[in-house]
Amino acid sequence: MKISQRYAAPLLLGLVSTLLSTHAIAMGGMGGGCMMGCTTTPTVIDPPRGAAFQDPVTMPNISTISGxxxxxxxxxxxxxxxxxxxxxxxxxxxxxxxxxxxxxxxxxxxxxxxxxxxxxxxxxxxxxxxxxxxxxxxxxxxxxxxxxxxxxxxxxxxxxxxxxxxxxxxxxxxxxxxxxxxxxxxxxxxxxxxxxxxxADETPALAAYETHIMMLKDISLDGAAPAAHTMDDFMSGKEGNVMMVNGKVNPVLNMKPGQVQRWKIVNASNARFYKLSLGSHNLQVIGSDGGLLNKPYAQSSILLSPGERVDVMVKASTTKGYYKLLSNPYDRGMSMMSGGGSQQITLLTVNVTGTAVTNSIPGTINASAVRLAVPAGTPTRQITLSMGMMGGMEAYINGIAFSETNAYTAHSSVNTYEIWEVFNQSMMDHPFHQHVNPAQVISISGGDSAYKSLYTTSPAWKDTVIVPKGGSVKLLVPIKDYTGMTMFHCHILEHEDIGMMGLWDIR
Ligand SMILES: [Cu+2]
Missing domain, CATH: 2.60.40.420 (Cupredoxins -  blue copper proteins)
Known part of the structure; x- marks a missing residue:
């Protein structure tokens, strides 16, 4: 195994601290926008309809051996x-x-x-x-x-x-x-x-539906290259000014009147949250990060933070026409002034066209999906997420900014359960991601009420969960099958890079 052979010390951090402190004061503290309760008129970003929707290409499999x-x-x-x-x-x-x-x-x-x-x-x-x-x-x-x-x-x-x-x-x-x-x-x-x-899922009831993968990502370009990160980007999380589905701006996806399609959506953005809606259509959530749910959960909108996935079925209107898949404003704490906190974006357009069909959404998806009861005597681990205020470009788990020589380390025993209580002491939401073992959400304090309701009542397995600003999340974490050293971290990847990551030592 090769461990970092060319790992240089963060020489710039001293300089960075000085500059950031000055800037944070100029912005009126960490928030940089609406601290609480204020409303703004959304900035509508509604690009012209683009090219036909395309799924990502499939990676060629060069193996000829089954399995x-x-x-x-x-x-x-x-x-x-x-x-x-x-x-x-x-x-x-x-x-x-x-x-x-x-x-x-x-x-x-x-x-x-x-x-x-x-x-x-x-x-x-x-x-x-x-x-x-x-x-x-x-x-x-x-x-x-x-x-x-x-x-x-x-x-x-x-x-x-x-x-x-x-x-x-x-x-x-x-x-x-x-x-x-x-x-x-x-x-x-x-x-x-x-x-x-x-x-692949092995659920015959789902095999007949037209299915698409959608990767949501934003980017800003500087000439012919991705725009460079600034110190502010590392603190706030970098959002772009071009929002894409599978690399295309506002692609057009055809559906037949009454048709049901299945969309597997991943938020592949660094920091942008998407709050998805499709006109008056319900988005029926049938799966989450870790697999299928017991039944469809009807949502008028779905909040998706970086790293999260959602598996939805959508039944097209019987009325032909264009319907916009929107990302609606959601204040994740740092983006009210310019980013997704203030924007209503047309991500994709559904064109309902052609001959009507009579599809329906199954009433049962995966009958074996259940919410686990918390086993008696399950120990609780407390994990606190925080951001450097005036001290520098750092983020912390239990007060420690991750480095290769110093990290908060959770020691767990394989084939046990733990309750993880994750607290957010900052004024930004953090999508908390743990590797290897998905968890079920016991409770969420703060944040979006529909998100909380969906993930605390359905048998969803989650590897990425939003910990709302000033709030907390309680997870039931089964630690199964594998020993080894792994990680958990914020999936605003800038925060991971500046230290909001811990080690998970499973023995
Ligand atoms: Cu974060």
């Missing part, structure tokens, strides 16, 4: 057309979004990884920009060795063969692969490194 999926994956800079502008993005295999890897439960996934990112010096964290690795967000697999090992660090030119044994992964769900090299994660994912990893 083995084998892919070649190369991290590299490549020209990508972003809304008419050709920009050099950081990609997997030269495409954005990266190709979807398709596997099924029980498969062995082999990834022949090559790091062809060029060495281009150090970033603001003091880390060489080429260092990367691969995280399979959502997979219940080993975090050790050549599996989902986010302690690895691969230099430009390095090859590495990953292997993921999916025999204990519980079932069908949409996962998400992206880099996880501490200090570089935010810049690399912002630059375009993200792909879907679909574990």
């Amino acid at each position: 083995i999926v084998e892919v070649n994956m190369e991290a590299k800079v490549a020209p990508i057309n972003i809304n008419g502008v050709t920009a050099n993005l950081m990609t997997y295999n030269g495409t954005y979004p990266a190709p979807t890897i398709k596997v099924k439960k029980g498969d062995l996934l082999k990834v022949h990884f090559k790091n062809s990112l060029p060495y281009t010096g150090l970033n603001m964290m003091g880390d060489a920009r080429d260092l990367t690795n691969l995280h399979t967000h959502g997979l219940h697999v080993s975090p050790e060795g050549n599996s989902d090992n986010t302690m690895l660090s691969l230099m430009s030119g390095e090859l590495f063969d990953y292997e993921y044994d999916l025999s204990l992964h519980p079932g069908g769900n949409l996962n998400f692969y992206h880099p996880h090299r501490h200090g570089n994660t935010a810049e690399q994912m912002w630059g375009g490194m993200a792909g879907a990893l679909e574990v």
